[in-house]
Amino acid sequence: DAGVIQSPRHEVTEMGQEVTLRCKPISGHDYLFWYRQTMMRGLELLIYFNNNVPIDDSGMPEDRFSAKMPNASFSTLKIQPSEPRDSAVYFCASSLPGNNEQFFGPGTRLTVL
């Protein structure tokens, strides 16, 4: 298995532009998580899905952020419009049900100028 796949690995954009981050979880994993990591705030959970259904989006910072999971093998995190304070590394992770190990993707390093 290739593990959790994320794209792009790096994204540089200008303030006001739309940004779409993509994630392919490990096949068979029912849970998918989106995290954001910054030096100041550490690793923060943004949203997680169970069987493609969003369960808890309380970590999504504001309406500019949205996430979808149209099927079991694909999820997107969209920021529209982007702002410089959104600059961070965004990780996607997947896991089996329950308190099992989370497997993280390599992350997308986002820079908003």
Next chain:
Amino acid sequence: RKEVEQDPGPFNVPEGATVAFNCTYSNSASQSFFWYRQDCRKEPKLLMSVYSSGNEDGRFTAQLNRASQYISLLIRDSKLSDSATYLCVVYNFNKFYFGSGTKLNVKP
């Protein structure tokens, strides 16, 4: 108050040293506990789970103290390759809460 708190370090130790990290958590109903390791500019990876009775994996020992709501990680005979950030993770009701991490630098 944060769900999980850790000393950010850095802990600078020589090779062969023993080093210990602690982590405190706020929710006494927390169900499971883990230590993850994150190398610079890489993703976090599971190092070990933490069981109530304590557990050991080679040079690594993890312990849980529910009464005081903290978990610990002990690394014996430190190697250069142990240099990383160690993240304390607490699992509550389908959500994982990550500490900000403790940075370890092992020097020759």
